[in-house]
Amino acid sequence: MPDLALSSAATALQIRRASRAGVLTGHTSGLAAAHVQANLAILPAAQAADFQRFCDLNPQACPLLAVTSPGDTAVPALGADLDLRSDVPRYRVWRDGELVDEPNDVGRWWRDDLVTFAIGCSFSFEHALLAEGIALRHVEQGRNVAMYRSAIPTRAAGPFHGPTVVSMRPLRAADAIRAVQITSRLPQVHGAPLHIGDPSLIGIHDLARPDYGDAIELRPDELPVFWACGVTPQAAIATARLPFCITHAPGHMLVTDLLNRELLGH
Amino acid sequence: MPDLALSSAATALQIRRASRAGVLTGHTSGLAAAHVQANLAILPAAQAADFQRFCDLNPQACPLLAVTSPGDTAVPALGADLDLRSDVPRYRVWRDGELVDEPNDVGRWWRDDLVTFAIGCSFSFEHALLAEGIALRHVEQGRNVAMYRSAIPTRAAGPFHGPTVVSMRPLRAADAIRAVQITSRLPQVHGAPLHIGDPSLIGIHDLARPDYGDAIELRPDELPVFWACGVTPQAAIATARLPFCITHAPGHMLVTDLLNRELLGH
Numbered sequence: 032m033p034d035l036a037l038s039s040a041a042t043a044l045q046i047r048r049a050s051r052a053g054v055l056t057g058h059t060s061g062l063a064a065a066h067v068q069a070n071l072a073i074l075p076a077a078q079a080a081d082f083q084r085f086c087d088l089n090p091q092a093c094p095l096l097a098v099t100s101p102g103d104t105a106v107p108a109l110g111a112d113l114d115l116r117s118d119v120p121r122y123r124v125w126r127d128g129e130l131v132d133e134p135n136d137v138g139r140w141w142r143d144d145l146v147t148f149a150i151g152c153s154f155s156f157e158h159a160l161l162a163e164g165i166a167l168r169h170v171e172q173g174r175n176v177a178m179y180r181s182a183i184p185t186r187a188a189g190p191f192h193g194p195t196v197v198s199m200r201p202l203r204a205a206d207a208i209r210a211v212q213i214t215s216r217l218p219q220v221h222g223a224p225l226h227i228g229d230p231s232l233i234g235i236h237d238l239a240r241p242d243y244g245d246a247i248e249l250r251p252d253e254l255p256v257f258w259a260c261g262v263t264p265q266a267a268i269a270t271a272r273l274p275f276c277i278t279h280a281p282g283h284m285l286v287t288d289l290l291n292r293e294l295l296g297h
Numbered sequence: 298m299p300d301l302a303l304s305s306a307a308t309a310l311q312i313r314r315a316s317r318a319g320v321l322t323g324h325t326s327g328l329a330a331a332h333v334q335a336n337l338a339i340l341p342a343a344q345a346a347d348f349q350r351f352c353d354l355n356p357q358a359c360p361l362l363a364v365t366s367p368g369d370t371a372v373p374a375l376g377a378d379l380d381l382r383s384d385v386p387r388y389r390v391w392r393d394g395e396l397v398d399e400p401n402d403v404g405r406w407w408r409d410d411l412v413t414f415a416i417g418c419s420f421s422f423e424h425a426l427l428a429e430g431i432a433l434r435h436v437e438q439g440r441n442v443a444m445y446r447s448a449i450p451t452r453a454a455g456p457f458h459g460p461t462v463v464s465m466r467p468l469r470a471a472d473a474i475r476a477v478q479i480t481s482r483l484p485q486v487h488g489a490p491l492h493i494g495d496p497s498l499i500g501i502h503d504l505a506r507p508d509y510g511d512a513i514e515l516r517p518d519e520l521p522v523f524w525a526c527g528v529t530p531q532a533a534i535a536t537a538r539l540p541f542c543i544t545h546a547p548g549h550m551l552v553t554d555l556l557n558r559e560l561l562g563h
Contacts, residue, residue, distance in 0.1 A: 204492045204493045204494050204495075204498065205491070205492065207493060208477055208489055208490055208491075208492075208493060211474055211477040211478065211481075212477065212478075212481050212489060215477075215478050215481075223474055223478065224474055225471070225474075226470045226471065226474075227470045227473060227474060227493060227494075227520065228470050228493075228494060228520050229470075229518070232470065232518055252495070252498055254493065254494050
């Protein structure tokens, strides 16, 4: 019998508790669909100020939803009864830039100097696009979105630098225009597109070979529309080869109590 | 000595009085630049209800700023001391769809059954784009914007029907995205673009041969961005071959007391 608690209609707290209990270990796409999901970057306080500056300098790629004090395991602004050590279905633990563990719980890795950055995620703006009747092919096809390392540089801060990673969704022009309108109202989850049209103008030479995610067909009557992507901070963290850090595993997000419609202000 | 009253810094009333006195007979582009300019369509009451419906059905092409009662020669909502018979520098008078006069004053043609429609004009959104630092090539080159009869049909009302006429401005993608954001906030002056990219998708097969205005170069790193254009209602009126009507001459607009920044709500 399927666990009805782990559905699009679940509450955010049900999803977090299922992660905490080890019942949910898969990705969170489509779960508790009304709720904002967040990318996590958990860094030692020694690197936190630089990373905060990196996010502030690159707000479209790294829109901050919340930042904790060192050692905090709760984030009341994002949810009641929320434990950062266990409420994500799968984490990644890094030492000197190398992946050393991929646990469902990071209690054994936790440190009192860890600062957590919760960063907005495109699931929220995709929810808004779908709610406005704009079809998204990768969603229809059950694939991951196509992502590329673009030639658009981020603005560096301390050890954090690198390319802006962009996600691409193929849209017909009228939908691309509406998508600009809708996502412009959602700066906390990447905001408006960075680029529309010719991929080579932003250093992408083969749409069929994304750097992350799945290739998605572009039809002759469509424009490729590119948004800044939450993989950008992950790539910058990897480049920085920090002595220690924790991130969520791709697609395994923190489900917050925030509602997507609250981001739209209605 | 140039008439300093007829400049970008002039008041709307100075421009209207100069038209009324026959001092200003040329186009109004760039004059009283802070002010909203309007397309005029002046029709007998017998056709006015159909034309109002045509505008309501096609608001991006025909955004109504004001509609008078039959016979009104003033429009307090658009300006104090405003006379619709004389305050446009040049009019066109039509009988059975044929141009019969191009006077600077339509007092001798005026009738008590004439209803005036004031329709928003792209000068206002161009002003907003320029104010945000988006360069417009046709403005830089002192040319008229390129306009095309697209394959996007208008929604018909009574005798009024025909293609949506669109204006095209070449923009790089980042500026095209900002232009969508800016013009989306200006529904009274055509609002957001109708199309971006491949012209053939909206039935335009040669950008170098516009149906109205001047051809404008499209560079390899640019997208053509298409907006609904105030020539659409003029084309629909011509197609309808009304027994009688009056319009402004192209580029010779009614300068109103409304401020462009008021349209933006700030």
